[in-house]
Amino acid sequence: MCGIVGYVGPEQAAPILLEGLTRLEYRGYDSAGLAVRDGNNRVEVVKAKGRLKALKDKTNDGSALKGNTGIGHTRWATHGEPSENNAHPHISDDLNVVAVHNGIIENFTEIKEKLIKNRYSFYSETDTEAIVKLIDYYYKKYNIGPIDAIAKTMVRVRGSYAIAVMFKDLPGEIWVARKDSPMIIGVSDDATYVASDVPAILNHTRSVYYIGNLEMACLRAGEVHFYNLDGDEIGKELSTIEWDTEAAEKGGFEHFMMKEIHEQPKAVSDTMNAYVKDGSIDFEAAGLSSEKLKKVKRVYIAACGSAYHVGMTAQYIIESLARVPVRVELASEFRYRNPILEEDSLVIAISQSGETADTLAAIREAKENGVPTLGIVNVVGSSIAREADSVINTMAGPEIAVATTKAYSAQLIAMYLFAIKLAFENGKIDKERHDGLLAEMATLPSKISKVLEDKERIQWFTAKFSLAHDVFFIGRGMDYAICLEGSLKMKEISYIHSEAYAAGELKHGTISLVEDGTLVIGVLTQPELYEKTRSNLVEVKSRGAYLMGLTSAGNYGIEDTVDFTIYIPKTDPLFADSLAVVPLQLMGYYMSVGRGLDVDKPRNLAKSVTVE
Ligand code: F6R
Numbered sequence: 001m002c003g004i005v006g007y008v009g010p011e012q013a014a015p016i017l018l019e020g021l022t023r024l025e026y027r028g029y030d031s032a033g034l035a036v037r038d039g040n041n042r043v044e045v046v047k048a049k050g051r052l053k054a055l056k057d058k059t060n061d062g063s064a065l066k067g068n069t070g071i072g073h074t075r076w077a078t079h080g081e082p083s084e085n086n087a088h089p090h091i092s093d094d095l096n097v098v099a100v101h102n103g104i105i106e107n108f109t110e111i112k113e114k115l116i117k118n119r120y121s122f123y124s125e126t127d128t129e130a131i132v133k134l135i136d137y138y139y140k141k142y143n144i145g146p147i148d149a150i151a152k153t154m155v156r157v158r159g160s161y162a163i164a165v166m167f168k169d170l171p172g173e174i175w176v177a178r179k180d181s182p183m184i185i186g187v188s189d190d191a192t193y194v195a196s197d198v199p200a201i202l203n204h205t206r207s208v209y210y211i212g213n214l215e216m217a218c219l220r221a222g223e224v225h226f227y228n229l230d231g232d233e234i235g236k237e238l239s240t241i242e243w244d245t246e247a248a249e250k251g252g253f254e255h256f257m258m259k260e261i262h263e264q265p266k267a268v269s270d271t272m273n274a275y276v277k278d279g280s281i282d283f284e285a286a287g288l289s290s291e292k293l294k295k296v297k298r299v300y301i302a303a304c305g306s307a308y309h310v311g312m313t314a315q316y317i318i319e320s321l322a323r324v325p326v327r328v329e330l331a332s333e334f335r336y337r338n339p340i341l342e343e344d345s346l347v348i349a350i351s352q353s354g355e356t357a358d359t360l361a362a363i364r365e366a367k368e369n370g371v372p373t374l375g376i377v378n379v380v381g382s383s384i385a386r387e388a389d390s391v392i393n394t395m396a397g398p399e400i401a402v403a404t405t406k407a408y409s410a411q412l413i414a415m416y417l418f419a420i421k422l423a424f425e426n427g428k429i430d431k432e433r434h435d436g437l438l439a440e441m442a443t444l445p446s447k448i449s450k451v452l453e454d455k456e457r458i459q460w461f462t463a464k465f466s467l468a469h470d471v472f473f474i475g476r477g478m479d480y481a482i483c484l485e486g487s488l489k490m491k492e493i494s495y496i497h498s499e500a501y502a503a504g505e506l507k508h509g510t511i512s513l514v515e516d517g518t519l520v521i522g523v524l525t526q527p528e529l530y531e532k533t534r535s536n537l538v539e540v541k542s543r544g545a546y547l548m549g550l551t552s553a554g555n556y557g558i559e560d561t562v563d564f565t566i567y568i569p570k571t572d573p574l575f576a577d578s579l580a581v582v583p584l585q586l587m588g589y590y591m592s593v594g595r596g597l598d599v600d601k602p603r604n605l606a607k608s609v610t611v612e
Contacts, residue, residue: 001606002088002102003027003074004183005200006164006174009191009221013037013070014062020193020200021052021072026256026400027196028606029074030082034059035089035098036070041171043095047087068221069172071164071194073100076606079108080125090129092136093121096168099135101128102196103160103181104611111157131157135165146175147231150216154179154229160357160611164194174219178211181610182355182382185209185217185224187238192219197608198241198379199398206241210381239381243398255599257401257493261585262452265445267406268578270395271413272441279435281421287390288374293425296372297344299324302331302362304609306404306488307350307411310376312481313577314348314415320574321437322423331358332612334365341369348374350415352399352407353608354382361612363387376414378407392418401600402607403493405585408485409448412578416441440572444579447569451582454566458586461548461564465519466594471498472514473584474506474540475523476533482523482577486584493602494591503536516544521584524551524558525568525576537561550580 003024007013013036021032032055033047044065048054052074059065073088080086088100105111108127111134116122120133131153139149146167160180167175176183176194186193186201186208193201198208209224211217215234216227226234253259275281283289299318301311311328318326329339331349335358341347347366351359354377363384366373375388378396385391394410420437423429429437465471471490473483483500490498501510503522514520522537524530530551537547538561549562552570559565568579592599 001027001076001608001610003029003196003200004071004100004102004162004164004194006071006176006194006219007191008069008172008174008219010068011191012062012066013068014059014065016204017070017072018052018056018059018062019203020195021074023199023202024074024196025052025601026402026607027074028076028402028601030077031084031087032072032074033087033089034065034070034072035166036065036067037166037171038067041168043098043166043168045089045091045098047084047089049082049084049087069166069174071098071100071166071174078104078611079127086124086126088128090124090126090132092133094168097132097136097139097165099128099132099163099165101131102162102610105131105157105161106159107157127159131161131163139167146170146218147216147227150175150177151229151231154214162196172220175216176211176219177216179213180357180360180383182608183211184381185211185219187222187224190222192222192224194219198243199400202241202243207238208241208381209236209238210386255401255589257403257405257589257599260399260401260406261582261589263397263406264409264582265448267394267396267410268413268448269445271410272417274393274395275417276438279438281417281438283390283392283421286392288392290425292372292390293422295344296324296346296422298342299326300339300341300345300347300366301326301328301350302334302347302359303350304331304356304358306408306485307352307359309481309485309488310350310408310411310415312484313412313478314419316478316481317416317419317574318422321419322426322428324422324426329362331356331362334358334362339365341366341371343370345371346374347371348376349384349388350376350411351384352378352394352396352404352411354379354384355608355610357610357612360384360387376411378410402602402605403489403588408581409578413441416575437572437574440575444571444575447571447579448582450569451579454583455586458566458583459590462587462590463594466591468496468519470513470518471496472510472518472520473498473500473523474503474520474533474536476503476529477526478573478577479523479526479529479533479580482525482580482584483521485581486521486523486587489585489588490591492605493588493599494595494597495602496591503533506536506540511540511543514540514543514545518545519548520545521548521550522562523580524549524555525580526573530555534558534561550583552576
């Protein structure tokens with residue numbers, strides 16, 4: 001979604017803003033803009049539709065804009081088409097207020113009407129212009145200064161926002177405020193930064209403040225002051241970002257996605273090592289004591305997209321090992337169906353970004369009902385990490401490609417550990433099984449590396465289908481969960497229509513779509529379901545499908561049925577998704593590259609979905 005950066009310090013702001021925006025490109029956007037204030041207190045605003053290159057060209061890589069204070073923005077259109085006019089920054093008529101915004105203002109029409117009655121006119125279709133002009137209105141009408149003007153605006157608007165504002169009267173200052181949209185503030189000795197996410201500022205500082213919901217801050221060169229909605233100054237703790245800068249670079253790979261696919265063995269072992277101590281799983285640091293776990297009688301998992309697919313896999317594993325009922329919910333549906341939440345339940349929210357609006361709302365829904373919550377989150381300090389009662393941090397490091405890979409793999413590990421711990425604490429598995437499962441998990445990083453060695457074969461096979469119109473993925477049980485993920489990877493970056501089906505469902509309608517040459521990918525990693533899925537593959541083959549089988553080493557008989565096979569190393573079937581996902585990620589990747597698409601930044605998608 002939209003990306004915000006801001007800088008105030010001794011350097012020229014524009015190049016720093018452009019660099020920050022480049023590092024936020026992964027969030028998804030369709031236009032961009034900058035506002036820079038020069039020493040004579042003039043503000044210049046430049047905007048461009050399309051990729052950042054257009055903005056860089058227009059500003060001569062930033063050198064055409066002079067000044068030490070500025071704000072920048074990449075816009076992912078919600079209100080109004082992608083266009084230069086709708087791009088941010090937005091301004092009040094006399095440039096008294098200039099601002100960028102991430103989020104959605106739900107009551108902007110009402111605010112616009114009020115302002116029109118007060119002789120304001122509007123030039124764009126955005127909700128942001130309404131906030132800018134409302135701040136201007138309060139600032140001038142009551143002559144109350146920035147804190148009260150922003151606070152009054154915050155009280156008046158409904159929705160979500162992270163805003164960065166410059167006032168004409170206040171040179172060398174950027175004012176920011178947030179509610180339910182991500183924003184961090186970085187400080188170095190002589191400069192201060194604001195950004196939607198860590199990679200934008202990582203080259204300049206690792207010292208950050210997390211601004212809370214309904215809080216404001218004033219940024220000056222090298223200093224920052226925080227205020228609550230009453231205008232009282234509040235104290236904040238400085239945090240240090242541990243990620244290394246290399247983590248946010250491509251490191252010799254052509255795309256972030258390929259680099260991140262290769263980082264999976266590390267993401268998996270780092271996540272395991274963070275919570276497995278001396279042969280036992282220790283969630284004390286996550287705020288999840290054995291006592292708390294023993295009280296859990298049912299589990300709800302709320303998540304979106306790939307994180308939801310992790311939840312699907314986790315459901316099978318938790319129920320199988322711990323015999324605790326699990327319900328997996330799309331977070332966007334969860335809160336609107338009035339879920340029956342009981343106190344002996346645990347609501348788990350899985351999220352890479354920790355900022356997905358619907359997943360965050362699920363945590364809040366659970367808390368309102370007095371139900372304990374657990375966040376499985378990759379971004380330290382994110383909203384879900386701060387609001388959940390307990391937090392397991394996945395150790396994937398920054399994930400830049402829009403399509404998730406290593407964070408998905410790290411989330412699986414977190415859920416395996418959770419399932420094993422829950423089962424052990426509840427006496428559903430004995431020490432031997434517990435130790436055996438952990439020992440098998442410890443082999444996953446090297447087995448993932450082994451799967452990666454097969455990538456040329458996968459590339460070769462994928463190239464044959466780069467003109468495909470439809471791809472179907474079929475599997476049963478956990479194999480169905482992995483099919484969902486494989487299918488999402490395929491469609492989101494290659495734009496090929498693909499569907500995942502529980503193999504037994506095909507005959508209930510979908511099989512009519514299969515025609516000569518349709519690619520059907522069967523996933524068969526679960527021994528007790530192998531023959532069943534194989535029969536379903538035979539059924540589609542006799543209707544003309546071209547078959548690929550993805551199965552475990554040893555199941556060589558599959559070659560009698562399918563046209564092409566990928567084998568993954570043997571593992572406990574409970575952990576097979578960790579291996580099976582890798583070839584499917586590679587297929588999506590190679591398909592996208594083969595079709596000449598923007599792998600890391602697929603059209604219309606955003607890395608962090610901070611609006612409903
Ligand atoms: C797909 C993908 C998305 C995310 C989803 C949830 O490759 O990345 O489906 O999984 O948007 O995002 P988080 O995990 O940040 O809540």
